[in-house]
Amino acid sequence: MERELNCLRCGERMRYARREKIQLGETGWFSGDWGNLMAGAMEVDFYCCPACGKIELFQPRGGEDNGLPQKVCPLCGKEIDFDYPKCPYCKSPC
Ligand SMILES: [Zn+2]
Ligand SMILES: [Zn+2]
Numbered sequence: 001m002e003r004e005l006n007c008l009r010c011g012e013r014m015r016y017a018r019r020e021k022i023q024l025g026e027t028g029w030f031s032g033d034w035g036n037l038m039a040g041a042m043e044v045d046f047y048c049c050p051a052c053g054k055i056e057l058f059q060p061r062g063g064e065d066n067g068l069p070q071k072v073c074p075l076c077g078k079e080i081d082f083d084y085p086k087c088p089y090c091k092s093p094c
Contacts, residue, residue: 003016003058005047005056007049007051007052007054008054008056009049009052009054010049010051010052010054012049012050012051012052013050014047014048014049014050014054014056015047015048015049015050016045016046016047017045017046017047017048017055018045018046019043019044019045019046019060020043020044020046021041021042021043021044021081022041022042022043022044023041041081041088042059043059043060044057044058044059044060045057045058045059045060069081069082070082073087073089073090073092074092075087075090075092076089076090076092078090
């Protein structure tokens with residue numbers, strides 16, 4: 001889902017680059033309450049400015065276009081992405 005964005009630096013229309021999943025939690029980028037809100041990984045949309053090269057990250061809007069189904073770990077009960085080979089929280093193979 002693309003959104004209309006203008007570069008904060010130069011005002012050029014920013015282009016949607018790609019969607020990527022970044023790993024949270026184990027990297028320790030966020031702690032405390034954030035750890036509960038972001039279940040291990042988070043999808044972000046990359047936008048870049050063709051004029052000055054600025055890159056911005058956005059959390060995808062909505063959620064209905066999130067192609068990754070979630071599952072609940074049978075051991076710790078946390079919600080994790082379906083394609084995880086192991087639970088990122090308790091490391092159980094689920
Ligand atoms: Zn720019
Ligand atoms: Zn678990």
